[in-house]
Amino acid sequence: MSFRVPRPLIFLPLAILAGCASSGAPRPGKTTPEVNALYDRMNQASKGYESSIDQARRGDTPQAAQTRKQALDQLKDASARCGLTPGCDPQRFAAVFDRLLRLKDGSFIEGEDADDTEQGAEVGAQPGDVAGTVAVGTLPQAQRSVTMLRGQQFSDMMVMNGPVKAALELWLTQLRPNLMDAYVNYQMMRYKMWPAYKKADLPEALLFGIMAKESGGKVHAVSRSGASGPLQFMYATGLRFGLSNADGFDQRFDPTMAAQANAEYIDEQLGAFNNNLEMTLAAYNGGEGRMRRIAAGSPGASFYDPQIYGQMSAETRDYVPMVLAAAWLFLHPDSYHLKWPKIDGEAGQIVLKRPASLSELTVCLGSAEDMPQGWFRTLRNLNPRLDPQVSQPVGARLDVPKQLERAYASSCADGPWPILASDLHNAVKIVAPPPPAATSAALVSGSSSGSSSSSKSSGSASKSYTVRRGDTLVSIARKSSCADVEDIAKINGLKGHALKVGQSIRVPVCR
Incomplete structure (x- = not known):
């Protein structure tokens, strides 16, 4: 029998929620020894959790943490078994959860740092509350949200529905x-x-x-x-x-x-x-x-x-x-049953010893530091103002994870890998060259069929585009199916990819 907890609860561990959600319907007036044993464990866990709060208030923090963990483990296990035991009523466990949420100690969510100090000055505290706590269940929903959302911990309310x-x-x-x-x-x-x-x-x-x-x-x-x-x-x-x-x-x-x-x-x-x-x-x-x-x-x-x-x-x-x-x-x-990968995202920086684009750096870095998918996305994310295909000059400073500083020095500053990266990068330019500069007459007419003694005949047409607020060469290029950033930059003689609102530029169009 699935059910909805009567009040929004703080995020609860999966074992508890799954147990409550999948329990069979209780049998009125009849409980088995197995069910009674689960209820006893539930009550013991509840008392253990309350004891941990008292221990914390007395200053015995290490013992409080141990008692709290044991109580929560016992509560999770009993709740999970409830979901597999005919006649076990998950509402009883929901009532325990609701009551424990009223015990303001800031550490109900396992895995977060405990804060067992009294906080009478917390938003929502009322005069006369025992030990400066708030009877959360008595507050209107909006005010209860204030009490639980703010603070150093992620104590936001969420209905696990x-x-x-x-x-x-x-x-x-x-x-x-x-x-x-x-x-x-x-x-x-x-x-x-x-x-x-x-x-x-x-x-x-x-x-x-x-x-x-x-x-x-x-x-x-x-x-x-x-x-x-x-x-x-x-x-x-x-x-x-x-x-x-x-x-x-x-x-x-x-x-x-x-x-x-x-x-x-x-x-x-x-x-x-x-x-x-x-x-x-x-x-x-x-x-x-x-x-x-x-x-x-x-x-x-x-x-x-x-x-x-x-x-x-x-x-x-x-x-x-x-x-x-x-x-x-x-x-x-x-x-x-989810395991996050261990990521070292400490801030770092490299100074280019030779010209290179983000694409070239990605090639020469390879799978350094055990990054199977390579470093292109990370380099792009940390250097969002740079076009990945544009070579940056010697002395340019790029943001990178600190772990890549050594990898850059050993693989990309010198040796065969940057040469390979440059060769591949240049090959891309050869395979997909930018449109040659067209005559002004061809640009005005939107056609590049004309030629002159100083320019080659172009095989593509272009149209006029007026730069609007929010436009970048990247966003403009995305709207075109036959031009990339470099195409647009070169056909317009743009340096540094700088654009101005109201500026008129030419954008290649497919024929």
């Missing part, structure tokens, strides 16, 4: 490769993105969840609707939070700036939606104006309330649980 469970399964099956890639990409960029969230007192898991769903950690990702960057800002929204087009570079592609803008946006919307994270995520995906209108029509309703949920687009109904599921997996992979 059908949509979230389905999202967990999707991440762990069909989208597992995407999830793993997103994790690697994030860890390599973590030093650029996490500080903004940390400063805003927002949970890192949330940042990862949004990024995993939005772009998979590819900083140059662009959606069909024009949302761009690792956190997929629309141009107008990005501009509102400081992401503009500077010197031809779309700042939405900068992971540091994008994370800062995202943190500001999330913080703003949490304020607008009384710190309801689900509603905030829905606003991020579906638009804050729409979400505020929907929320105003059903004051106090949760995201999953039919009055709210039924008005969401299919995309937003999918988006919110997918972000939350990815965030939960980020925190608790072991509970889902």
